[in-house]
Amino acid sequence: MFKATIDADTLKSSIEALSVLVDEARFKISPEGFTVRAVDPANVAMVSFELGSNAFDEFAADDCEIGLDLSKISDIFSVAGKDNKVSMELDEMSQKMSLHLGGLSYTLALLDPSTIRAEPRIPQLELPAEVVLNGKDLQRAVKAAEKISDHMLLGVEDDAFYMEAEGDTDRVRLDIPRDQLIDLRAGDARSLFSLDYLSDIVKPASKSNEVTVEIGKDFPVKIGFTIANGVGKIGYLLAPRIESD
Amino acid sequence: MFKATIDADTLKSSIEALSVLVDEARFKISPEGFTVRAVDPANVAMVSFELGSNAFDEFAADDCEIGLDLSKISDIFSVAGKDNKVSMELDEMSQKMSLHLGGLSYTLALLDPSTIRAEPRIPQLELPAEVVLNGKDLQRAVKAAEKISDHMLLGVEDDAFYMEAEGDTDRVRLDIPRDQLIDLRAGDARSLFSLDYLSDIVKPASKSNEVTVEIGKDFPVKIGFTIANGVGKIGYLLAPRIESD
Amino acid sequence: MFKATIDADTLKSSIEALSVLVDEARFKISPEGFTVRAVDPANVAMVSFELGSNAFDEFAADDCEIGLDLSKISDIFSVAGKDNKVSMELDEMSQKMSLHLGGLSYTLALLDPSTIRAEPRIPQLELPAEVVLNGKDLQRAVKAAEKISDHMLLGVEDDAFYMEAEGDTDRVRLDIPRDQLIDLRAGDARSLFSLDYLSDIVKPASKSNEVTVEIGKDFPVKIGFTIANGVGKIGYLLAPRIESD
Known part of the structure; x- marks a missing residue:
């Protein structure tokens, strides 16, 4: 189960930050929020991303993992105006996500997370x-x-x-x-x-x-x-x- | 005979509305104003356009038909500033139109209307x-x-x-x-x-x-x-x- | 010897004015300021440019001639903000110029002036x-x-x-x-x-x-x-x- 509402701008910034390294990402969803860890195809850079549930206006989730095509989400936000809220709801049966944004309703097919490169282990570095x-x-x-x-x-x-x-x-x-x-x-x-x-x-x-x-x-x-x-x-x-x- | 003055912006909007379907158009001119009816090359869409003589600051015309290359007119307006008036005058002898706009004088060759696709019959549809x-x-x-x-x-x-x-x-x-x-x-x-x-x-x-x-x-x-x-x-x-x- | 400080905007305008005809230019520097005379590769147009030492906030120079790649200088200014000062200093030994601009320090290799087309003679024309x-x-x-x-x-x-x-x-x-x-x-x-x-x-x-x-x-x-x-x-x-x- 996953159902949430958030500022479109916050979600847009998050997607942009991930998109500089990868096109598709596995989102780990838990009652505490979102996390994503991804490595670029050439293994040169990694990104880690966390968005706590308190960043959302409304957030209700069980533990689950979904695969998203980031460019599709960016396309959706390119049509959105400023000051919009986006609400999302996962339909686990059909493996689709519905998004409501500025009057528009989107139904997006999720990617099978197992087809997306596994989460990298982020090395613990002590940098001087x-x-x-x-x-x-x-x-x-x-x-x-x-x-x-x-x-x-x-x-x-x-x-x-x-x-x-x-x-x-x-x-x-x-x-x-x-x-x-x-x-x-x-x-x-x-x-x-x-x-x-x-x-x-x-x-x-x-x-x-x-x-x-x-x-x-x-x-x-x-x-x-x-x-x-x-x-x-x-x-x-x-x-x-x-x-x- | 045709001689008229109009807001450049109004004429520009009119040309843009026609340009989405056709590159060249037959303008029917009468003492009441302009009308254009055109169909796109693939026969999928039609446009009908009317501009009454009261849209003009000055308008004097006999019944006539002229052929215009819409992209040329758009080019002219791309140079024009806001708040400009454009005045037009037809020279029937040379089949040229002169346009005055922001100090610039254009002399444009007209197209022979018979080389432009004939006006379509606009079907009368009663849509529910x-x-x-x-x-x-x-x-x-x-x-x-x-x-x-x-x-x-x-x-x-x-x-x-x-x-x-x-x-x-x-x-x-x-x-x-x-x-x-x-x-x-x-x-x-x-x-x-x-x-x-x-x-x-x-x-x-x-x-x-x-x-x-x-x-x-x-x-x-x-x-x-x-x-x-x-x-x-x-x-x-x-x-x-x-x-x- | 050459050392000077000037509004980035003034230098930028100068470079742009030269760049419309040539990619590389010989700058003649004297205690009075800069001069450049250049002819385009097709011999159709010439440009002459003078910038007096009083255009500078600070200016100290002996007579010398330097060759500059104008596109490099334009690149540098494309990063600069408005209201910046640029300071320049020539290192004759290494034939490099250092530029300081908005906190950034550039060290640019000069071109050998003898590899740049010689200054044209600007004809004295009395135009009616x-x-x-x-x-x-x-x-x-x-x-x-x-x-x-x-x-x-x-x-x-x-x-x-x-x-x-x-x-x-x-x-x-x-x-x-x-x-x-x-x-x-x-x-x-x-x-x-x-x-x-x-x-x-x-x-x-x-x-x-x-x-x-x-x-x-x-x-x-x-x-x-x-x-x-x-x-x-x-x-x-x-x-x-x-x-x-």
Whole structure:
């Protein structure tokens, strides 16, 4: 059993955050809310997503797992106006979900969860440095780097967070000192990442005023932020690239 | 003889409404105004258009018929600013029309009306159900349906107007009860239409607060609305598709 | 030696004005400021550009010449916000330029000026007619002409400036009488130009309230305007096409 009502905008942000890595996802539903863990087809990045039942106006659910085609849900929201509520109800017999949104009623066939790649195990990493900053700053550096290179360094140095990209002849760097960051736990950190992934990930992150970036030395980066006033949590884990120099 | 001045915006809306079905049109001009009747190349939809002489700031005409390339006129208006007046004058000798618009003077060669498909006979249909609603509601349902299918049902049931589309696995439906419609004459009505045509037709219709939709049982739909404060009338007639089930 | 700080917007406008004709340019730097003279690859149009040292917040330079890839600079500014200052510093040893802009630091490799086409000699032309008008008016006529033809006449007749384009069957003309111009020095002037070039040139010109157009009879046209409150000057010289009639 699953029946819920939520701000269309919150659900839309959630779907967008997942869509940057996967097209289909298994949603684990329990009385406590939703969780999704997914890994991109190339095994380079993972996303974990939680949306507590208190993010919903109405929420009633037993434990169950459903498979959703994220692009179909995005299509539905592309027609929705602002300030809409969406209500959802699962019909377990027919394996369909009904959605009501701005007067429109949708009946969507669910995907068989067993046909969707299994949930990845999210590795427990203790990363030495942690930076908290505005998502816009992160996005600005990534956009600048894309003009020059296809990968980007993230690191901590001299009590500042830096992002740097180097092309064949040119270089761009953004240093953000501690006093311009929301928070900084300095540590030995410098890792290189693919801009293909980073630019997808910073799109949803750029809407958050407070993005947490955890980095190490040639280790994966963790990029996390909340949605729906902290009730929803989105976290990405992106594998590093090897620096050749 | 034909000489007239009109709001550029009114003429632009008129041309757009015709352009959804045809590229070239025969305009019948008389002292009472303009009329156009045209059928799309595939014979699936017709448009009828009337613009009374009182829609014009200035209008002087004898009976005549001219052929216009609608895309050329659209090009001209794409350069025009808002709040412009356009004045037109026919030169019968050279078969050219001059247009003055925002300081620019155009001289356009007319098309020989005999090279444009003849006016269709618009069938007189008595359709059992009639719905009057905001064009935006019509467009919203059509946009939602396009994501799922290439055809759409329009019908009346239980004192409500409904639009429904069904894809291979999914379904979307919009029910608008009588109290959310401007007017409803209930009757036995349920017909299926091509979304290719419907989505073109609802584009100009969506700008009108009051669109009249007349439907029957496996019969063509009539979609009508006015422009220029009621002085211009646009009506579409779209043939139904056969429901296979 | 070269070190300077300037409004990002002023530098951006300058680069855009050059970019309509060339991808790479030689900048002559002196204690008085910047100058660039360049000719397009097809030898049809020239651009001359001057930006005085007083356009800068800070400016210190010896005589030198640097080669810049304009598209790289445009990329950098595409990331910049409004109201930014950009500071530049030349490193002659490494032949690199560093730019600081909105917190970002760029290090750009310079091009070897000798690999960039030499500065053209700008011919000294005494053109009989001169028109001063708003850049928007010029752009409007060019946009209208593009719909109809690939070349356009500019001329002066009966105390008015006119622009005219003629397609296979259609014609568009804009006449601007003296009282709607900022200034007019009438003279024998009527020349035909390629709209490919004119439409590129009017893009930056359209942002200026006061564009000077000098024309003759089958002679090149000079189109000039200022930026940065008159401290920067941009001038184009476009060769005429032969009228075949």
